[in-house]
Amino acid sequence: MTKRYATLVVHKVSAGVQLIELNRPAALNALTTAMLGELSVVMDLAEAEDDIRVLVLTGNRKAFAAGADIKEMAERDLVGILNDPRQQHWQRISRFPKPLVAAVNGVCLGGGCELAMHADIILAGADARFGQPEINLGIMPGAGGTQRLLRAVGKSMAMQMVLTGEPITARQAQQSGLVSEITQPELTVERALAVAASIACKAPLAVRLAKESVLKGMDTDLASGLRFERHAFTVLAGTADRKEGIAAFQEKRKPEFNGQ
Ligand code: CO8
8 A cells, every 4th residue: 555645655565564755856855844744744653553563764766865955944044943843853753662764775964864863773775875964064963963873883983974074885884883784776675674574573562662772772871771671671571472472482383463
């Protein structure tokens, strides 16, 4: 099943997996407020729908997204930026509780790179380029780029990208930890869907708490992170899916998880 929005195309691909394509090819998928708003709506629907367990986000072969839409940005003054409605959409995207996999081909710049970094896993085609070129426009990253990039690639690489604006290759992105896997460009989406399908058949509550626990580790000290992990692990002891998972292992069969 496919649903078309003004700036997105959304496909129900397989059991539990939904694919979202950013669809402004003439502008290299530059992110407008409307596009981020549609992404928020799709995420609201996906969060509420039990049958959707993992989202895959992609662009096209030329561009994941070339950044925030510069034409739209040019119309915003200081007050416009202070009251920027995009902030709400970014927050919504960052709070999405189910796994989000990004399949990146082509340019992934500025707000596009920041959007990719909202994903839990980034897979990239060999020709992908990641960058934070905002400095060339006299501005700086404003949707988490300085913070998420630092955590993903470390200080030196983050500083180099943010201060020079020069993009890095898919290979450099993988070596520095921004990207988990590199594929042939024509296979990036297929591979991302396979990764998503592998996650979609796991116990949803375990997936949700595991994601939350890893994200917790991004912004807390080790002791607090370990405490959170311990609580989450304990909570899962009360689930039917844990019983099912262990029973299936002992009975040498595939588990059937139902999210309880
Ligand atoms: N915004 C709007 N339109 C764009 C953008 C963009 N970011 N990028 C490309 N386009 C448009 C071009 O204007 C062009 O349209 P047209 O044909 O109508 O002139 C079309 O896409 C194709 O682009 P090019 O002809 O430039 O294609 P090239 O292959 O020659 O170049 C590049 C590709 C190198 C990617 C080039 O387009 C480029 O440098 N783009 C801008 C990249 C950039 O600077 N991105 C950062 C934007 S700022 C940002 O993201 C801040 C985020 C802050 C978020 C805060 C939220 C609260």
